[in-house]
Amino acid sequence: MYIVFFGGIEERLILAVSGNVRRTFRLGVRVSSVPFPPKLGYNPYRDQYHAGTILRYMAGLDFPGLVKMLAVVSFDLYEEGLNFVFGEADLGGRNAVVSIFRLKHGDEKVFFERVFKEVNHELGHCFGLTHCEDPSCVMSFSSSVVEVDRKGKDFCETCRESLGRALRPFLEGPHQHPQKPE
16 A cells, blocks of 8 residues: 655654554555645635546556555545545545545644544545445545544444455465465
8 A cells, every 4th residue: 555645744644644554454555755746636716626636646656566545635625516525536446535634623633533534434435335324434424524523433344344355355465375285
């Protein structure tokens, strides 16, 4: 799993997000520096960045052993028809983007928890999970920071099982498939 950060993200948050992804998805994490074209996806009328444009840019990036890529950005994101989005992902695909812009809080613990929730949510989409009806599940849809605060950072049992199936090919190595003796 590669994580890239755009827009001056604090190192403490970079380390915390990396640790959260490692613990939650049980995948190796690499933090990488990627050039971000100035004003890519920026809409001056909205003073926001278009999330889909950033995902398309990420599709052109490649790294050795890349399974999934997460971009964490400091600027406000939107998608057509919505005032803003906390993040967006290619459902069942490779890339996800999360904005910290609307997740900030005076208490660092609350702020980090909000970011972890949205990171887990968007990466869940990358692994094929859709929105969940369980309001405490991290895969429940959030249209406000109040809804982000209401849900947990973990997957409900049903979503956890689906995620486990999706992760299985990435977690199983040749050592876990012993060959029959001949």
